[in-house]
Amino acid sequence: MTILGIETSCDETGVALLKDGEVIANNIYSQIVHTKFGGVVPELASREHIKKLLPMVKKILSENQISLEDIDGVAVTYGPGLISCLLIGLNFAKGLSYSLDIPFIGVNHLEAHIYSPFITNKEFKPPFLSLLVSGGHTQLIKVRGLGDYEILGSTLDDACGEAFDKVSKLIGTGYPGGLAIEFWAEEGDPFAFDFPVPDPRGLDFSYSGLKTSVLYTYQKLSQKECVERIKDIAASFQRVAIQSLILKLKRAIDKTGIKTVSVSGGVSANKLLRMQLSELSIDWAVPEPGFTMDNGAMIAFLGYKLLCNGYSSNFNLHANSNLTL
Numbered sequence: 001m002t003i004l005g006i007e008t009s010c011d012e013t014g015v016a017l018l019k020d021g022e023v024i025a026n027n028i029y030s031q032i033v034h035t036k037f038g039g040v041v042p043e044l045a046s047r048e049h050i051k052k053l054l055p056m057v058k059k060i061l062s063e064n065q066i067s068l069e070d071i072d073g074v075a076v077t078y079g080p081g082l083i084s085c086l087l088i089g090l091n092f093a094k095g096l097s098y099s100l101d102i103p104f105i106g107v108n109h110l111e112a113h114i115y116s117p118f119i120t121n122k123e124f125k126p127p128f129l130s131l132l133v134s135g136g137h138t139q140l141i142k143v144r145g146l147g148d149y150e151i152l153g154s155t156l157d158d159a160c161g162e163a164f165d166k167v168s169k170l171i172g173t174g175y176p177g178g179l180a181i182e183f184w185a186e187e188g189d190p191f192a193f194d195f196p197v198p199d200p201r202g203l204d205f206s207y208s209g210l211k212t213s214v215l216y217t218y219q220k221l222s223q224k225e226c227v228e229r230i231k232d233i234a235a236s237f238q239r240v241a242i243q244s245l246i247l248k249l250k251r252a253i254d255k256t257g258i259k260t261v262s263v264s265g266g267v268s269a270n271k272l273l274r275m276q277l278s279e280l281s282i283d284w285a286v287p288e289p290g291f292t293m294d295n296g297a298m299i300a301f302l303g304y305k306l307l308c309n310g311y312s313s314n315f316n317l318h319a320n321s322n323l324t325l
């Protein structure tokens with residue numbers, strides 16, 4: 001069975017092909033048009049998806065010698081995300097599905113992230129804890145099975161990835177922020193600045209206080225220091241941002257007694273986070289490179305799972321920018 005996966009929820013246009021549960025191609029176009037704005041501009045993002053999606057689908061099919069008639073189903077993100085961006089992928093998928101008379105499967109982007117570590121790690125089975133850390137979400141979830149979720153904690157304000165992006169914009173290390181902060185932090189002193197570790201009660205997260213603390217510290221520096229101390233700020237911020245994730249994760253493990261953990265979303269690519277996960281006595285999984293950031297493979301993978309469970313969507317499925325688990 002061959003599934004075409006489509007992802008257009010934010011600033012990545014992702015298309016992928018999955019054959020009998022294995023990813024055979026996963027092509028991602030990360031929009032560079034937003035770089036000069038230091039953040040995603042929704043109108044520009046949707047225009048980019050319109051320009052890129054059809055050529056990318058044609059390319060992935062021809063590169064893998066797969067014809068339209070070989071596709072058995074089309075899986076697509078229908079939320080959450082930027083509404084103007086979701087509409088591009090969703091309507092494209094509906095059109096393709098209608099014209100080829102094949103099922104289309106609307107996929108929840110968050111659920112796709114949760115299962116993304118298992119694209120290559122098929123041994124991992126529920127129940128497990130999921131730490132979902134992206135640019136839009138920071139959540140701890142107890143996963144009992146497909147579609148059976150209990151949210152244990154969420155961010156009360158900014159998402160972790162969003163904080164990386166905003167701090168990066170502030171200190172001028174560029175966009176996208178996560179990768180930039182990680183790069184500059186490599187040669188910095190993680191203890192140079194004593195930013196407070198966010199710890200709202202229970203299993204919730206908070207990143208706006210940390211972001212403001214970095215802002216105030218930065219504003220007190222001279223122009224010369226702002227340049228000289230970029231690496232130290234990046235390293236100190238990163239240490240604290242990751243420490244908060246690990247703190248909450250440990251607390252969730254203690255609370256639930258579940259020691260099997262999946263970590264996914266863009267921030268799961270972070271090397272410091274992965275190092276600290278490896279120091280915990282738990283069974284943990286993260287996505288392979290290419291499946292951490294927004295991508296079509298995770299959409300195709302979840303779509304395939306759903307289709308195998310007898311689920312497909314109706315054409316009256318609407319894009320939902322605020323879709324939850």
Ligand code: KG4
Pocket residue numbers: 010133134135136137160161162164165176177178179182265266267268269270271292293294
């Ligand atoms: O999952 P994703 O591609 O998109 C959303 O669904 O939001 O995550 C993007 C987020 C961005 O905020 C980006 O700065 C962050 O993931 N990110 C990272 C790293 N790579 C991407 N954050 C920390 N360390 C990284 N290496």
Ligand code: ZN
Pocket residue numbers: 109113134135265266293294
């Ligand atoms: Zn995402």
